Amino acid sequence: MKITSIDIFRVKWNRQYGAWHPIVVRINTDEGISGFGEAGIFYGSGFEATIGSLKDLGKRLIGQDPTRIEAIWQQFYQGTFWGKSGGATFYAAVSALDIALWDIKGKSLNVPVYELLGGATRTRIRSYASQLQFGWEDETRYLIQPEEYAETAKKAIDQGYTAVKVDPFMVDRQGHLGRRLLGMMSQADLQLNYDRIKAIRDAVGPDVDIILECHAGLDVNTAIQFVQKVAPLNIYYMEEAFSPMNPGLATKIKEKTAIPQASGERIVTRFGFQPYLAARSLDVIQPDVAICGGISEAKKICDMAATYEIACQLHVCGTPIATAAALQVEAVLPNALIHEHHEISLKAGNRWIGKYPDEVDNGDFVIPDRPGIGQELSQAAIEASVCETIE
CATH class of the missing domain: 3.30.390.10 (Enolase-like, N-terminal domain)
Incomplete structure (x- = not known):
């Protein structure tokens, strides 16, 4: 051939x-x-x-x-x-x-790709509703008030999800998107962002896992301040609190909190992840199969992480092709923690791209057993x- x-x-x-x-x-x-x-x-x-x-x-x-x-x-x-x-x-x-x-x-x-990677360790994987600051529906909304965050989280939980992820920093109090911090955050903004997370916790109860997303938008000082402020809310893990360009920053944050730290969507190849693994400065790594070097490299990265007892949560933010590729790798990995169900996947403008619909059952993704990655345009x-x- x-x-x-x-x-x-x-x-x-x-x-x-x-x-x-x-x-x-x-x-x-x-x-x-x-x-x-x-x-x-x-x-x-x-x-x-x-x-x-x-x-x-x-x-x-x-x-x-x-x-x-x-x-x-x-x-x-x-x-x-x-x-x-x-x-x-x-x-x-x-x-x-x-x-x-x-x-x-x-x-x-x-055969499905997972058979070529060692065979499946699971046929389905728990997933979380991701990026709730944009709502959880076909039309995107920029959420501002804590009550909106609570309502959106409750909607996802009512659909069977047992975990959610939200970036409370991404939408400012005027509803503007994409704000990035230069210098330390004001106490007023710290409080608003805390109130958004607190509203979610109050709405979903103590048993739902909340992932705190930061999109590398904080400096280390603000990240430490905020992680200590939200500690009583029982955060599952904190994602991309800092720029991944400097691996040493992860250690600074880990020294100040017991909340697990995660990163990886902008890190490529096993060589990029190696400093984080060797220092065990991350507790959850998040390689993106469509960025890190493909299925070949994602498997190597996650296997390396397993030797340090570091969990893997593949970053997924793309078309149904990217979702399918991630599921093939997650099917094999013993240290695969949870699957990211990004809100972009809910959009009709994204769903039509794939030949086959995603199979989501009560918050779990069913791993397809079709030949190859199980998806096509x-x-x-x-x-x-x-x-x-x-x-």
Whole structure:
């Protein structure tokens, strides 16, 4: 079997987020088997750079055997020069191609990818309702008042979820999105953000797990102040309290709290995670299969974490392709903690992208047993996308 062409789809997105540009690849072979993968850099800035990397790396694959996945990954790492220092935009391209290669191999053997990774340790996984500051429904809302956070959390719990995640800092008191802290937070803002978390705890009761999201928007001083303030609310773990560019900051926060610390969505490859693992400065790592280096690298990262008794919660914020790839890895990992069900997955503008609907049962994700990653672009999404083909 040989790779004959690679299609790069800029998937049509016509809903709330203007800066949302899903990137999906399809690797085609001479035996008629195609595999799908996703590049996770399609929000924020950088998606054009990732498309450029896909074009460059894709040319290397033409004529190669798609089942030699590790050999191809090593070509990207050893043979591109920048593979040994490339950041998220480069490794998002690597990830998309790697996921598609695993999809091809699973389909060619008529087995789900998890069978090729060692076999399933579970058939379903508990999930949490993620990013409640945007509501939990088809239309996005920017929540301001603590009562709105409480109502939204209660809605998710009523659907069967036993855990929720919220960034209380993302929407300011005027309803503006994306505020980032420069310097320490005022006491008034600290109190408002605490009140939002407290309202959720009061609404859902003591048994629901609350994940505190920060999106790397705090400085270390504010993170320490806030983590001590919310400690009585029994936080499950605190995510991205600081910029991942400086691994030493995680230790500073861990010294001040018993609340577990998590990070990883912007960290790429096992080499990027190694300082955190060696120092055990994180309690939960969150690699994104569509950013960190693909299925191949996510499995290695999570296995390394297991040697330090560190849990894994794969970051998932993308199309149904990214969700499917994450579920294949989570199916295998003994240290997989919980699955992220991002509110973007609720949107009709996202659901139509996948050929198959997600299977969510009372807050648990059912892991698909279809061959490959178990998901493809829908025909409607393919027809509506802008496609560039590498031959």
